[in-house]
Amino acid sequence: MNAADQKRLLREMIFYRRFEERCFEAYMERKIGGFLHLYSGQEAIATGVLEVARPGHDYVISGYRDHIHAIKAGAPAREVMAELYGKETGSSRGRGGSMHIFDPTVRFMGGYALVGQPFPLAAGLALASQYQGTDQIAICFLGDGANNQGTFHETMNMASLWKLPVLFVCENNLYAIGTRIDRSTAVVDQYKRTCGYNVPSSQHDGQDIEVVMEAARNAVDHVRAGKGPYFIEFLTYRTRGHSMSDSNAYRSKEEEQQWAARDPILIYSKRLKQKKILTEEGIRDIERSVQEEIESDVVKFAEESPEPRVEDLTRYCLEERDPRWVGPLQQGARHE
Amino acid sequence: MSEMAYWEAIRRAHDEELANDTKVIVMGEDIGIAGGTYKATSGLYQKYGDKRIIDTPISENSYVGIGIGASMAGLRPIIEIMSINFALLALDTLINAAAKIRYMSGGRVSCPIVMRTPGGTAHQLAAQHSARLARMFMSTSGLRVVTPRGPLDAYGMLKSAVRCNDPVIMIEHESMYNMRGEVPDTETFRPLEGAEVVREGHDITLVGYNYSVHLCLAAAERLAKDGVSAEVIDLRALKPIDRETIRRSVEKTHRMLVAEEDEAAVGVGSEIISVVIEECFFALDAQPMRVHAADVPVPYNRSLERAAIPDVEDVYRGALNVLGRL
Ligand SMILES: Cc1ncc(C[n+]2csc(CCOP(=O)(O)OP(=O)(O)O)c2C)c(N)n1
Ligand SMILES: [Mg+2]
Numbered sequence: 001m002n003a004a005d006q007k008r009l010l011r012e013m014i015f016y017r018r019f020e021e022r023c024f025e026a027y028m029e030r031k032i033g034g035f036l037h038l039y040s041g042q043e044a045i046a047t048g049v050l051e052v053a054r055p056g057h058d059y060v061i062s063g064y065r066d067h068i069h070a071i072k073a074g075a076p077a078r079e080v081m082a083e084l085y086g087k088e089t090g091s092s093r094g095r096g097g098s099m100h101i102f103d104p105t106v107r108f109m110g111g112y113a114l115v116g117q118p119f120p121l122a123a124g125l126a127l128a129s130q131y132q133g134t135d136q137i138a139i140c141f142l143g144d145g146a147n148n149q150g151t152f153h154e155t156m157n158m159a160s161l162w163k164l165p166v167l168f169v170c171e172n173n174l175y176a177i178g179t180r181i182d183r184s185t186a187v188v189d190q191y192k193r194t195c196g197y198n199v200p201s202s203q204h205d206g207q208d209i210e211v212v213m214e215a216a217r218n219a220v221d222h223v224r225a226g227k228g229p230y231f232i233e234f235l236t237y238r239t240r241g242h243s244m245s246d247s248n249a250y251r252s253k254e255e256e257q258q259w260a261a262r263d264p265i266l267i268y269s270k271r272l273k274q275k276k277i278l279t280e281e282g283i284r285d286i287e288r289s290v291q292e293e294i295e296s297d298v299v300k301f302a303e304e305s306p307e308p309r310v311e312d313l314t315r316y317c318l319e320e321r322d323p324r325w326v327g328p329l330q331q332g333a334r335h336e
Numbered sequence: 337m338s339e340m341a342y343w344e345a346i347r348r349a350h351d352e353e354l355a356n357d358t359k360v361i362v363m364g365e366d367i368g369i370a371g372g373t374y375k376a377t378s379g380l381y382q383k384y385g386d387k388r389i390i391d392t393p394i395s396e397n398s399y400v401g402i403g404i405g406a407s408m409a410g411l412r413p414i415i416e417i418m419s420i421n422f423a424l425l426a427l428d429t430l431i432n433a434a435a436k437i438r439y440m441s442g443g444r445v446s447c448p449i450v451m452r453t454p455g456g457t458a459h460q461l462a463a464q465h466s467a468r469l470a471r472m473f474m475s476t477s478g479l480r481v482v483t484p485r486g487p488l489d490a491y492g493m494l495k496s497a498v499r500c501n502d503p504v505i506m507i508e509h510e511s512m513y514n515m516r517g518e519v520p521d522t523e524t525f526r527p528l529e530g531a532e533v534v535r536e537g538h539d540i541t542l543v544g545y546n547y548s549v550h551l552c553l554a555a556a557e558r559l560a561k562d563g564v565s566a567e568v569i570d571l572r573a574l575k576p577i578d579r580e581t582i583r584r585s586v587e588k589t590h591r592m593l594v595a596e597e598d599e600a601a602v603g604v605g606s607e608i609i610s611v612v613i614e615e616c617f618f619a620l621d622a623q624p625m626r627v628h629a630a631d632v633p634v635p636y637n638r639s640l641e642r643a644a645i646p647d648v649e650d651v652y653r654g655a656l657n658v659l660g661r662l
Contacts (some may be wrong), residue, residue, distance in 0.1 A: 033459055033460035033636075034459065034461050034462055034636060035461060035462075035465065036466075083636075086460070086636055086637035086638060086640075087637075092636075094636060094637040094640070095462075095463075095635045095636055095637065095640070096462060096463070097460060097462040097636030098462075098636075098638055099462060099465075100462060100463065100464070100636070110624075112464065113422065113462070113464035113465055114422065114425070114464055115394045115422075132615065136504060137457070141390075145394045146394065147392070148393035148394050148395045149394055149395060149425075150395065150398065151398055166586035176365075176393075176394060177365070177366050177367070178366050178369065178370030178389055179365070179366055179370065179393075181389055183369075184391065184393040184394075185393060186393070199559075235516065241450065250369060250370060302368070302461060305347065307639060308637050308639070308640055309634075309636065310639055310643045312631060312633070312640075313630055313632060313640055313643050313644060314632045315635065317631070317632045
């Protein structure tokens with residue numbers, strides 16, 4: 001990878017971090033409501049995996065911690081922010097909110113609040129690609145906790161049986177809300193759980209973006225070559241609480257410090273400095289330009305966008321009536 | 337008497353029932369070490385240990401099923417599901433199994449479980465975290481459904497539910513956990529059946545359950561300023577429904593409005609209107625009506641959300657409409 005691309009990737013991760021931290025601030029100012037789950041600390045995974053896939057072409061689907069998956073998949077950051085502000089210009093027209101970002105124009109097929117719900121949906125997206133003979137794959141981002149849902153097991157079986165082109169990305173941040181993985185899960189290494197379904201899998205460091213890309217490239221190639229599903233596990237850590245109402249009281253300070261030293265942005269900044277691709281001053285410049293872009297474009301757009309009109313409350317609930325297919329029988333009509 | 341919050345009342349009921357009977361266990365996501373999303377089980381893990389306070393994986397259908405299985409063998413599980421939306425994942429085991437096992441076995445096997453879960457909209461939690469869905473359970477034979485409106489019933493009904501041999505679904509509300517109210521200091525049980533007249537009046541009957549009782553009470557205050565005397569009934573249980581209390585009230589007031597937070601179709605409102613028509617049609621002086629949510633998934637945007645969900649104003653205007661004053 002050339003120096004320009006490496007710089008771009010670092011900038012993207014810094015942008016994603018700042019985006020999420022800005023959401024935190026907007027939530028505190030009560031501009032964002034509801035549940036808000038931030039991705040800070042896990043940036044190398046969305047960034048690295050989608051970097052080696054084909055965002056905009058491949059299908060991507062996620063859980064409720066979905067902002068960054070959506071943006072890296074190609075959803076405009078300003079529309080994601082506008083969604084969080086509940087605006088009509090938002091990715092889901094202000095109807096979905098933080099947990100339900102959608103952008104079908106780039107094939108980002110949504111964030112879902114129900115843990116484990118996206119597994120079969122991802123396999124379904126893959127089934128449609130296979131059926132239609134395209135070379136698109138489906139990429140499903142979920143947490144470690146999701147693997148304890150029945151949908152995980154049922155979907156692994158069918159995806160394997162039908163050789164569906166789907167890549168399952170498990171972001172193992174060691175916790176499901178306040179429950180540490182070893183208290184909820186008999187097999188802590190998540191990649192081992194798919195062997196009963198003959199789904200190839202592997203486990204990697206999720207904090208070093210180069211490791212992520214290298215591993216994801218193999219997985220994406222496997223899936224795109226028509227060899228069936230792949231399950232890839234990345235070990236990671238969220239720097240903030242599960243959502244805004246969570247204090248992280250169940251995590252030890254030592255554990256948090258250990259992971260802080262493995263922050264994906266820290267790791268990659270250091271590497272680019274060592275390789276003399278960037279200087280400390282260069283990194284400051286990136287931070288400044290990210291800050292500027294987020295304020296003058298992303299947040300400004302969200303702030304200035306209009307609210308949905310209350311008259312449009314039930315709009316989007318069903319498709320707007322097409323008289324060719326729907327509508328009442330005419331008076332006195334009979335079914336023969 | 338002491339004043340306590342709804343969540344504290346639920347916590348106290350757990351604590352007393354755990355102390356009373358070692359067959360009582362508690363299961364759910366993040367209920368143990370973390371103490372529960374709404375603190376309703378806080379401190380119990382430390383007091384009763386991990387054999388009795390069981391943190392479960394995110395596997396609703398199966399841990400509820402495990403609770404049901406354990407109840408068939410004599411335990412009395414109290415199962416918390418963080419949100420009624422997630423309870424949909426456990427509908428198979430609740431509706432196809434728990435609700436039917438007593439009947440299918442000719443009364444020989446019972447499932448004394450309690451499943452507690454908050455339904456209802458809170459603040460911009462959006463479409464997948466705002467389901468109300470009481471109707472799904474109240475339409476299932478073989479279940480009991482209770483909807484405590486405040487700390488006293490939350491405490492006393494949970495205690496009765498633990499001791500009852502039927503599967504009991506206790507529907508709480510996201511917006512009620514911090515609501516405060518008086519609870520006796522001595523151990524108290526509240527019945528799992530029977531509606532309650534919570535405000536007497538003679539011009540119109542307002543029927544609510546769980547959160548909507550509070551909308552009805554507030555609307556009744558406003559109606560009083562207009563010289564209208566409204567009677568408010570808290571259904572308390574949605575299954576079975578206390579038809580008698582509704583009949584007696586409507587025979588007195590001759591008018592009825594029912595308020596529900598859910599969408600109208602096949603819901604609490606349609607059921608209560610049917611009850612009124614079946615029980616006392618000829619006592620009515622006006623068409624019975626219902627106030628309900630808009631026919632739409634719950635939107636994230638705050639103004640849309642408020643427009644979708646009924647509030648005090650809607651109940652007040654609904655009552656004026658029944659009274660022919662609008
Ligand atoms: C079906 C269902 N059950 C429970 C929840 C509540 N809940 C929300 S997130 C979460 C933890 C999920 O953990 P994990 O899959 O590891 O993802 P992470 O939040 O760590 O990214 C739980 C239990 C839910 N949203 N859906
Ligand atoms: Mg996790």
